[in-house]
Amino acid sequence: MSVYLNSEKPEDYLALVDKYDTWLFDCDGVLWRGDSLIDGAKEVLELLRARQKSVLFVTNNATKSRRNYKKKFDALGIEAHVDEVYGSAFAAAVYLSSVIKLSKDKKVYVIGMSGLEEELKDEGISFIGGTDPADHTLLPPQDEIPPDPSVAAVLVGLDTAINYTKLSKAFRYLHSNPECLFLATNEDSTYPSDKGLLPGAGSILAPLKYSLGESRPVTAIGKPNSVMLDCIKAKHDFDPKRTIMVGDRLNTDIQFGKGGGLATLLVLTGIASEKDLKGPTPPIAIPDYVTSSIGDLRVLGEQA
Numbered sequence: 001m002s003v004y005l006n007s008e009k010p011e012d013y014l015a016l017v018d019k020y021d022t023w024l025f026d027c028d029g030v031l032w033r034g035d036s037l038i039d040g041a042k043e044v045l046e047l048l049r050a051r052q053k054s055v056l057f058v059t060n061n062a063t064k065s066r067r068n069y070k071k072k073f074d075a076l077g078i079e080a081h082v083d084e085v086y087g088s089a090f091a092a093a094v095y096l097s098s099v100i101k102l103s104k105d106k107k108v109y110v111i112g113m114s115g116l117e118e119e120l121k122d123e124g125i126s127f128i129g130g131t132d133p134a135d136h137t138l139l140p141p142q143d144e145i146p147p148d149p150s151v152a153a154v155l156v157g158l159d160t161a162i163n164y165t166k167l168s169k170a171f172r173y174l175h176s177n178p179e180c181l182f183l184a185t186n187e188d189s190t191y192p193s194d195k196g197l198l199p200g201a202g203s204i205l206a207p208l209k210y211s212l213g214e215s216r217p218v219t220a221i222g223k224p225n226s227v228m229l230d231c232i233k234a235k236h237d238f239d240p241k242r243t244i245m246v247g248d249r250l251n252t253d254i255q256f257g258k259g260g261g262l263a264t265l266l267v268l269t270g271i272a273s274e275k276d277l278k279g280p281t282p283p284i285a286i287p288d289y290v291t292s293s294i295g296d297l298r299v300l301g302e303q304a
């Protein structure tokens, strides 16, 4: 059963903050929607840091690299350090380099944007596709897409320039080579922009999942997969019992937190709403705490 926090009982927020030393923040729908900050988010991050809390950012948004995110945080006036940022683009690159140990003579076909390419380059992973202009021309369906055994994986992330050429190439590499890995940065169905919901990475992936069928399952590396937490653990010591994951989506953030043995706080400024928790269908994951917005923790500033 979730504990619903509200501003009538500020002491509940203080008790919550005292219980956890490490705060993992999802980004889209929690700190911001698109480039619009959620009201109070900047102030609350400052208040947590002032109380010596560790703050880390854990996002499924694969359109930006950690360095790109640092620039976004700087532009929004939020203190953040590159090694505090964990994105699904970084996690996917680390997965390919350190878990799959992709050999140097192999490459990845990418559906995704420059941030994902930057993280792959940083991990020494060769790739084709992505922002390559050749994939932005509309391929006539009868054109030959020769199989390429050196393409050892297809990696799919949010790509606002998706098209039939990219889907056809990804399909052919996977369909012609059963050994080719089918990977995704994440499977979020929607993206909470500041202009409302938009198709998310999972909706870019869907045509491939549908056309390839059940026999070619995809491995999604972002939340709720524990790979992101493994990346964090490799760099940061934290006690899971004194760590809380703050998110807006039940089937990524809250499942990720619970899977990692962390406490979870759901905010209602992004994807999830109260009806997801109280509706006829049981929620896929039940958060420990619920509050309307991360801005509600501003009460910390009213206390000594």
Ligand SMILES: O=C(O)[C@H](O)[C@H](O)COP(=O)(O)O
Pocket (backbone or CB within 6 Å): 026, 027, 028, 029, 058, 059, 060, 061, 062, 158, 186, 188, 189, 190, 191, 192, 199, 200, 201, 202
């Ligand atoms: O479609 C996507 O990739 C996601 O909606 C989005 O980017 C999720 O980002 P997060 O909420 O994990 O920061």
Ligand SMILES: [Mg+2]
Pocket (backbone or CB within 6 Å): 026, 027, 028, 029, 030, 247, 248, 249, 270
């Ligand atoms: Mg989110």
